[in-house]
Amino acid sequence: MRVGLLPREGGGTYRFVILFLATIGILISSLPVIVVTIMSFSASEYSSFPPTEFSLRWYVEVLQLFTSEDPSSAQSVVDSTFTSLLVAFLVMVISTLVCIPLAYALARSNRNLREGMELLFTLPLVFPLVMLGIAFLLIAESLQFDLGIWRIAIPHIALVLPFVLRNCLSAMNGISVEIEEAAISLGASPLRAIWDVVIPLMKAGILAGLIFALIISFNEFTVTFFMYTIDLSTLPIWMYSRTVSSLDPATLALSVFIIVVDVFLVVLVDKLIAGRGNLF
Amino acid sequence: MSTELLPRKQALLFAAPAFIAILPFLAACFFILRFSLSSEQGTIEGLSIQAYRDLMTPFFGRSVWLTLKLAFVATLIVMVLAVPLAFVMTSLRSSFFRRLLTISILLPLILNLLVQAYGWILLLGPSGVLNSTLKAMGIIERPLFLLFNETGVLLGLVQTSLPLAVFPIVGAVRAISPEYLEAASSLGAGHWRTFRDVTVPLLRPGLVGAASIVFAFNASAFAIPLLLGGRRVQMMGLVIRDMISPLFNWSGAAAAGMILIALTIFVLAASSWLVRLTTTTKETR
Numbered sequence: 102m103r104v105g106l107l108p109r110e111g112g113g114t115y116r117f118v119i120l121f122l123a124t125i126g127i128l129i130s131s132l133p134v135i136v137v138t139i140m141s142f143s144a145s146e147y148s149s150f151p152p153t154e155f156s157l158r159w160y161v162e163v164l165q166l167f168t169s170e171d172p173s174s175a176q177s178v179v180d181s182t183f184t185s186l187l188v189a190f191l192v193m194v195i196s197t198l199v200c201i202p203l204a205y206a207l208a209r210s211n212r213n214l215r216e217g218m219e220l221l222f223t224l225p226l227v228f229p230l231v232m233l234g235i236a237f238l239l240i241a242e243s244l245q246f247d248l249g250i251w252r253i254a255i256p257h258i259a260l261v262l263p264f265v266l267r268n269c270l271s272a273m274n275g276i277s278v279e280i281e282e283a284a285i286s287l288g289a290s291p292l293r294a295i296w297d298v299v300i301p302l303m304k305a306g307i308l309a310g311l312i313f314a315l316i317i318s319f320n321e322f323t324v325t326f327f328m329y330t331i332d333l334s335t336l337p338i339w340m341y342s343r344t345v346s347s348l349d350p351a352t353l354a355l356s357v358f359i360i361v362v363d364v365f366l367v368v369l370v371d372k373l374i375a376g377r378g379n380l381f
Numbered sequence: 382m383s384t385e386l387l388p389r390k391q392a393l394l395f396a397a398p399a400f401i402a403i404l405p406f407l408a409a410c411f412f413i414l415r416f417s418l419s420s421e422q423g424t425i426e427g428l429s430i431q432a433y434r435d436l437m438t439p440f441f442g443r444s445v446w447l448t449l450k451l452a453f454v455a456t457l458i459v460m461v462l463a464v465p466l467a468f469v470m471t472s473l474r475s476s477f478f479r480r481l482l483t484i485s486i487l488l489p490l491i492l493n494l495l496v497q498a499y500g501w502i503l504l505l506g507p508s509g510v511l512n513s514t515l516k517a518m519g520i521i522e523r524p525l526f527l528l529f530n531e532t533g534v535l536l537g538l539v540q541t542s543l544p545l546a547v548f549p550i551v552g553a554v555r556a557i558s559p560e561y562l563e564a565a566s567s568l569g570a571g572h573w574r575t576f577r578d579v580t581v582p583l584l585r586p587g588l589v590g591a592a593s594i595v596f597a598f599n600a601s602a603f604a605i606p607l608l609l610g611g612r613r614v615q616m617m618g619l620v621i622r623d624m625i626s627p628l629f630n631w632s633g634a635a636a637a638g639m640i641l642i643a644l645t646i647f648v649l650a651a652s653s654w655l656v657r658l659t660t661t662t663k664e665t666r
Contacts (some may be wrong), residue, residue, distance in 0.1 A: 116574035119465040126547075129540050131485040133500020134492070136510065140503055168452070199398040206395035223404055227594075227645060229601030231618040232638040235625060236409030239416065259406035262399070269521035320493045323603045327622075338497045348502060356496040363492050365485055 141353040159354040172257030181339035189318040204269035265310035272306020416634035432636035452599035455538040462547035496610035530609025537605035553587030592650035
């Protein structure tokens with residue numbers, strides 16, 4: 102007889118309670134996203150659910166926001182989207198470039214060093230985001246020069262390092278020293294062995310790390326909320342300033358766009374690291 | 382055999398870029414610590430614990446209490462929901478449904494928090510889905526206020542921190558050998574009995590670890606109380622921000638932040654001590 106944690110048939114109250122709680126969990130997780138998606142197709146101004154008529158008018162309005170010049174606001178949605186994308190790109194490239202050599206060095210060095218370094222690079226994960234925001238703001242304000250886009254990019258890099266490093270490290274775990282030694286014994290220099298043998302084998306983990314960095318930086322709100330200025334803000338901040346008083350259906354349409362991009366990227370990560378390792 | 386292929390000097394060279402990348406973070410940590418000990422509110426000047434002493438007010442005490450209470454209740458709810466979810470996730474055969482479930486659980490953690498706040502406002506707001514349905518059914522006359530109070534914040538906290546518990550527990554559940562469950566069942570234990578006496582003890586280290594991460598995450602929440610609390614739920618994150626934005630009390634904010642960090646570290650350390658305690662007693666038995 103096969104006994105599982107979740108009985109396939111029978112099981113009485115046990116099975117019922119487990120399925121009931123799991124359903125509540127799924128509803129809490131996904132209902133807000135589903136409602137936002139449905140309401141973005143509503144034809145009316147007011148948020149009555151379910152919508153009586155469906156239309157794409159809010160999507161048209163979002164397109165207009167992006168194409169027409171709006172002199173009233175200091176930072177248009179186009180500028181903030183561009184800033185968001187540029188920051189996400191910088192964060193993605195830099196965090197991955199610094200984590201690949203680090204992951205290699207940690208995987209090939211002794212255990213104590215490795216554990217200590219892993220702990221150090223996990224710190225940004227447990228550090229309260231509000232405090233990071235305040236601390237980076239204090240530092241940026243006390244500097245004598247303008248940081249430009251790095252004002253937002255540098256804190257984001259600190260935030261994504263734990264995720265990128267973890268992905269690179271789990272990619273390194275499967276690569277044994279023997280493969281490298283074989284390349285070296287066949288005449289490759291140590292650096293060449295890394296470049297031509299180790300890096301290609303790490304590819305899936307590196308890509309997963311890249312995408313993780315992109316997702317986190319693009320969706321980041323709390324730290325950016327402290328760092329933004331009139332001239333430099335990201336898409337989440339723009340959405341916040343637009344809806345701080347009332348909810349605007351056009352922002353819902355924009356949200357659906359973000360949801361679609363995020364879902365696509367998460368599926369990609371899930372496929373890349375399928376079967377090996379965890380998302381965290 | 383040693384796996385040390387890399388000479389120490391070269392290892393340091395490889396680690397150097399990452400160090401440079403994390404340096405601003407370390408500087409930020411140091412800066413906060415130093416500022417909290419400043420005797421001036423606006424600049425770093427002198428050394429005093431005045432900022433900490435100024436925090437000993439009933440208002441800040443209430444905020445600490447509210448933060449701990451909400452984080453604790455949210456953690457309890459999350460754990461009650463996460464264990465069944467992990468069971469369901471590990472017993473799903475179809476990879477399509479497993480992936481769908483993974484995404485719907487994971488999305489709240491990474492998706493722009495504003496989008497989720499919009500969703501909750503549409504669902505539970507004064508003219509939202511729930512209130513208009515209940516009104517149409519004639520159950521209520523005036524709308525229920527579920528948002529912009531502690532209930533709304535609690536829901537948001539549960540939603541965003543659920544994935545932090547589900548995925549580690551999934552890992553722990555996978556590590557349980559089905560033979561234990563079969564043994565329990567063949568000895569006549571029912572499902573509840575097996576759950577209480579076999580599954581939960583086996584999962585305990587994973588459960589404590591997941592709960593402590595969820596608690597630390599929720600205690601330092603900022604965006605959720607800001608967006609769903611409507612300024613009325615003064616969790617520590619919001620209090621710290623208010624010290625800066627209208628009050629310009631930098632050293633006070635730094636000191637309050639140090640207290641928040643100390644609470645977080647205390648909870649994490651206590652839970653890892655708890656795990657070590659329970660595992661060593663198991664080994665000596």
